[in-house]
Amino acid sequence: MDSGTQTLARYKMFIGGQWVDSASGQTFESENPFSSETWALIPRGNAEDVDRACKAAHKALTTGDWPKLTATQRGALLRKLGDILATKAKALAEIEVRDNGKLIAEMAAQCAYVPQWYYYFGGLCDKIEGAVIPIDKPQTFNYTRHEPVGVVACIVPWNSPLLLATWKLAPALAAGNTVVIKPSEFTSASTLEFMKAFEEAGFPPGVVNVVTGFGADVASLATHPLVAKVAFTGSDATGARIYSDAAKSLKRVSLELGGKSPNIVFDDANIENAVKGVISGIFAATGQTCIAGSRLLVQRSIHDQFVEKLVALGKTARMGDPMSYDTQVGPVTTRPQYQKVLDYIDIAKKEGCVTVLGGGKATRPECGKGWFVEPTVFTGVRNAMRIAQEEVFGPVLSVIPFADEEEAIAIGNDVVYGLAAGVWTQDMRRSLLMAEKLQAGTVWINTYRAVSYLSPFGGYKRSGIGRESGQEMIKEYMQTKSVWISTATEVPNPFVLR
């Protein structure tokens, strides 16, 4: 990044180990959601830049130092990267806040956690073992090798740019692949800054590349002949498009998509904890998380009491400058998303929902010119309503009553998504039943929003394909080769399949 002639930061793309402008020379503006002002200029990539990056990644995959590294050396490099990132965590968090408006308290913790993925997958590099198979044919030796798939395109959204890129990058690199990252056009700066850590760690040129720009301009990333796998996180609409584009050349695809997760509170729950868990599930990160607990299913017998406590705590949320550690709810990250959240609030009102908290733009003085929406809670919601079925991706909670376990399961599962679910109960039998019956890739009991490099994450149904984090998923970035060696002195009948 250079400081521009005005006060704008000017970034370059990172391709083949070089900092470069876009092939067209064009740039686009990145805005700060709190000040609503442009703060950076980002290169506007197109198909030519995609081609340059894919060629650089392919060259690094097939020639140079990267394929020569042993798995142990690759692991050491990833762990070195983790150490460097740990020293840069605060600076990276500040860029994220400026670019996407998430709270410094959350981003500082998130950026400090990111190195763990590089330590973990760095450690895993040399523990991916093939097998010697006791094959059923005489004088024959058979074994397997797990090899990288090739060039991986990592396409990520704006809500947690570095964490979500890392969930793909760490295993992809640990498996020996090379990568082209495409960050969101709304939050590209932190990913470009992130590349300095790769340079400092000494990754060979082309192992990691970044192409910035708008989705439509760089759509060739999902179809480029040198790309072997597309690892995508984003909306289900874009995910479906990329899945279909990538299918034309039969690429591997993993998709981490949206959600409409139920947070289910039973009458035997620790109510104070459940209230905090529900608030955290929907208002943390201004509701802009794929795992947002955007449907509160509350047992009818405690509905009124629970909503009262929820609203009382929700009212205390401090809004304002995301760079302040005291702020609890920040702005919405993008202008279009701000409008989308406000539109959904109108839709809910027109559907006949009752606004018991918030319900529109936040006009508090501490919100300045930022894109703020009041933390909003609707009661009187039926699960068939749009507000209960569609992903808002904002601080908007729909409260839906239920009678018993059976109804909670039925309503909880009655959406196209299946990313996550929360359950609040002190009954062990009920916990296990809910964990079994809820159709979601993650179920939290008496907690919410916990993720780790150690545990698989991904969606059921329309929330995605594949998993991220955890030991097993590294295989999603590898392909298995079966090697046959004959120890016979003579080839038997050549006309018969052995």
Ligand code: NAD
């Ligand atoms: P989006 O789908 O609009 O964009 C995601 C990325 O895809 C962006 O980088 C965008 O530029 C790129 N893109 C768009 N069209 C493309 C194309 N044709 N070819 C290549 N790239 C293209 O999503 P968003 O608005 O940035 O993010 C919000 C969405 O992400 C929400 O739906 C949310 O639930 C989802 N999300 C999912 C997870 C998860 O792990 N399941 C995590 C975070 C966010």
